[in-house]
Amino acid sequence: MRSDASRLGFYLLLAPILLWLVVLIILPHIGLFIVSISEKLGPREYETGFGNYTAFFSEPLYWRTFARTAIMSILATALTLVLGFPIAYYIAKLTRGRTKTVLFLMCMIPFWVSELVRTFGWMILLRETGVFSNLLQSLGLVSGPVEMLYNDAAIMVGLVYTSILFMVVPLVTTLDSLDDSLIEAGYDLGGTSTSIMREIVIPHAMPGIVSGCIVVFMLSLGNYLTPILLGGKDSLWFTGMIYTQFITRFNWELGSAFGFLLLGLSSLVVFLGLKLSGQTLSQTMGRS
């Protein structure tokens, strides 16, 4: 009797998660794949084949945009790491108690705010009639308005801004767990700041670095708002291309193939990152 009741309870608990994962995650992705390998012959007439994927590789605009998105995302990840590491180190090692909490909170607050608002802020700062342009003019450094929006540098600034928290938080967590006495020991044994950084701090922070990089890369690759708003019409971001195929061109077959390629790249990077660092997904995600 009792075991029957607990079995029933078990199935009742199993039902919602299965419904959620099967109906909203697994089946839609299988559906996406099926659509991506169907070619349109006429209205409501389809044939199975890899035509959409061939179209991707034979049209330079498509694969170049894909490559560009990937390279810019890698660059954004590297920049975020380089810029975020000193901040994380400062928060974890050089501050104590209240200051630490305050600095950490100051890092968090911008990320509770919608990405749209953050991007809007950058538009106000960077555009032709924007704050920076006016500032430069009033300082007499330039003679006319300067357009700083709608170029790759603007996209990069926005991408780094949007994702830096996801680098800083895991780094602070791992650096916090590094015992100061290890660093002291390094100095006692005659290490220089650089060699201690290289041989003690960075190896210890590696799990944090890897999880930060994975998350930042994924977020940049899948970002839509920042490249479209800060990069303008010619931003050539792959998510923008997916949107065009789906909503503007109504070519769902090609759009699904694009979606699958993006998903493939993003999963590959996650997989490689985890393999290289010998971590599991749950460890990495549990941290952020």
Added chain:
Amino acid sequence: MIPTVPQPGFAKWCYRAYVTVFFVYLALPLTVVCVFAFNNSVFPSLPWEGFTLAWFFGSEAPYIGVFNERSILRSIGTSAFVAFWVSGLAVAVGTCNAFLFVRHEFRGKALLYMLMLMPLIIPGVILGISILVFSSSAANALEDATGMWFDGLRPGLPLVILGQFSFITTFATLVITARLQKFDPSLEEAALNLGASKWGAIQQITLPFLLPAIVASAVVSILMSFENFNTTLMLVGSDSPLTITMFDKLKQGSTPVLNAVSLLLIIVSAVLGLISLLFQKRKSAA
């Protein structure tokens, strides 16, 4: 570079300067958004034309404030509706998942846990299009078979809710599972020994213990739902949530009314964020 090891003054000074510059970089976009909400000009840009509250309360064109701009008010309502359903569903399913993962051993548990984490690594746009494709083909098949209309499966609020729910549930599950793992089962056993029913013990002992995590994850879910853009963009129909409305207005060229909405959003999200932290802190203290 730790406090106990002396460093040359110059290096220390450079480091401090960098940290300062970094926090200025963090604060700058949000600050300008807020400041220009009060500029008495129809463009959110310099020069400064004087202080005004017209972008909040104004009712005469072109100075139509947030509280009189119908499209924005309506989309705030839409967002609130979506957020309510998403957070309710996510917390309910998240709580079930927590009990399943903490209290039960079964074959394929590790696999199921992995699957549960999947939504975190799927880009939001892909999640959106996959649900769009799937629900549309389901709608087509059903309509062909029955001859009836299935509008709920076409882009619109039900799909937006499902799309956001599909990944926010993972966060809710992680937060509530972490809390349930700290629960001492002997408390529940004591309740059972004292004559409580199984369900009564959970209701009286376990759920109150989980409450901080439940509240925190509900708050975080509301925040994430309000801010979600990528998934929503692909699934939205004619009623658009706030972020989509703002995006459309932003593309058309903006007036400071967007700054005013943004300022309100910043305040609300900061407050909600702090609340969720407070609850999580209480959770770790207990």
